[in-house]
Amino acid sequence: MSGPSQGWFRVRQAREEDIPQVMEVNYKSLPENYWYGFFKFILDNWPKAFLVAEAEGRVIGYAMSRVESVSDPVLRGLENELEGGAPEARPAGGGIRDRLRGLFSRRASPGRVGHLVSIAVLEEYRGRGVGSALLSETIRSLRDHYGVESIYLEVRVSNERAIRLYEKFGFRKVRIIKKYYMDGEDAYVMVLRFGQSDATS
């Protein structure tokens, strides 16, 4: 697979030999680091959802995701804990019984969702569209190849730059997880549900 090219860089599917460079980008960019086997596991299982951006013959960014079977209506984009519930989670005109029935029937069968595990671009290449290209291809691949109904991710509440990037593609803040990170910082969970807003189509 070869993704979009902006002239000076291109996005493509990751290969096993890219993993050391991906680990370097991850290590330089984020405090959340993973062991080799974790990257390999994602690549082996969801190869079309593990992308790298390449320029000048080296990896300058990556985005890796996995596919999960999830019952949680918030991660499926059916409810928003921060806004008191998405409209489609509430049957129109229904009383409390209809509403509960609607929620439980949705909860009964899990949905197939994408989880953006990690995305990063080397500092010297940021602000030039690489992150957007990686995210755009990730969304396309998870939706079109893996057939997910939504994509979710966790992001530090202080990471305004990443939050702006996700919002640009239609992700919405749906939950706060207190002390999610090792240093005690909270995380926003953000979700993009297909059919509502889809910035890649």
Ligand SMILES: CC(C)(COP(=O)(O)OP(=O)(O)OC[C@H]1O[C@@H](n2cnc3c(N)ncnc32)[C@H](O)[C@@H]1OP(=O)(O)O)[C@@H](O)C(=O)NCCC(=O)NCCS
């Ligand atoms: C988040 C990250 C991947 C974005 O990559 P990038 O290549 O800089 O992204 P882009 O150049 O495509 O910019 C995407 C959006 O980010 C925002 N952005 C970019 N540069 C910014 C800056 N200097 N200040 C604030 N927002 C900025 C803008 O909304 C931009 O969209 P726009 O150009 O249409 O306005 C990159 O900053 C990064 O690697 N950060 C460290 C790792 C990280 O925080 N990962 C996310 C963990 S959840």
